[in-house]
Amino acid sequence: MIDLDFTESLLKHFTHVTKRHHDDCLTLDCGESEVNKLFLHLRDEETFDLLVDLTAIDHGETAEFRFSVVSHLYSRIHRDYLRIHSICEDNESPKFPSVSSIFPAANWHEREAFDMFGIHFSDHPNLKRILMWDEYPYYPLRKDFPLAGIETPLPAADVAEVTNASVDPAPMMGGPFVASSDGTMSESEPRAKDESWTEESEKPS
Amino acid sequence: MTANEVAYNGKVEGDVIVTKADAVINWIRKHSVWPMPMGLACCAIELMASAASRYDISRFGMEVMRFSPRQSDCMIVAGTVTYKMAEVVRRIYDQMGDPKWVVAMGACASTGGMYRSYAVMQGVDTIVPVDVYVSGCPPRPEALLDAMMKLQDKIGRESSVKNLSGVKEAAVAS
Secondary structure (H helix, E strand, C coil): CCCHHHHHHHHHHCCCCEEECCCCCEEEECCCCCHHHHHHHHHHCCCCCEEEEEEEEECCCCCCCCEEEEEEEEECCCCEEEEEEEECCCCCCCEEECCCCCCCCHHHHHHHHHHHHCCEEECCCCCCCCCCCCCCCCCCCCCCCCCCCCCEECCCHHHHHHHCCEECCCCCCCCCEECCCCCCCCCCCCEECCCCCCCCCCCCC | CCCCCCCCCHHHHCCCCCCCHHHHHHHHHHCCCCEEEEECCCHHHHHHHHHCCCCCHHHHCCCCCCCCHHHCCEEEEECCCEHHHHHHHHHHHHHCCCCCEEEEEHHHHHHCCCCCCCCECCCHHHCCCCCEEECCCCCCHHHHHHHHHHHHHHHHHCCCCCCCHHHHHHHHHC
């Protein structure tokens, strides 16, 4: 387990790093300029040598800092997790230093965060979309992107020409579809969250 | 002629069979469907089960699953078709020789299923002409076998020279 001594010495070493409220594992706030130094230190000096996850959060359009990048590290010596939370200072075109030179595992995680949130990881060896196709114009996990999607041309122009198909918003029909965790199996089947409206009949106001 | 003779008797008929070309050609086609397993998600596991010994799709003469579109005439779309994959599905369909058929196996391939999202095509019939839809998530192997038998019936009813993809395409567009 991580003890208080570890936390205190780390905070003394990195004066810009602060503790953040957490319910489970130790969570630290770290500015984007210090991230590479902190990661290198944690990997080489503090045995946090396993990058478990790296993802991003969209706090909404009205938030002061809209995007932040969250990474989870694990130490096999401490047998504990450590969470690093970093704010992206630019809300319009968020940037973040890539940690893929320190943890190669970050490569694909950063590509996913770029694909879904549009965060540009500087010095990334191969920053391109990983899930959506390269020409896709939107970032689907941003808060202002509708789950159903936005009309876009199909990735392959020749297929679109033959089939007359395009990427269309999915019919939500009162969705998203969620399963409740209680009740009998037939009652907890996934169903539309709000069954009062469909694409054909408007939601009663 | 002995009473226990039930098959065709060449001596009586004079070694000649009179029938329609469609009947013979379709009869041959429907008993040697060569599926192209377009396995995209969990439906593919059920597809594999239908090909294995317990459900045994070879009872219907369609066990020759070929992973090359050039060697198949029935694409079984088994799974979720994402917009990114749609291009590939269409290209593979285009590479199959005529006549060819498409089975949309399961909810996702038929309608997008539970994936009402920005990434998933809402039914593979947007890009290829589907002959048989199979319900289920995933459908049991029996359901797929039933669909394949329905496809056999359909092949049997077709005009053997008019079931080329160009003709079907017109039906999709309208």
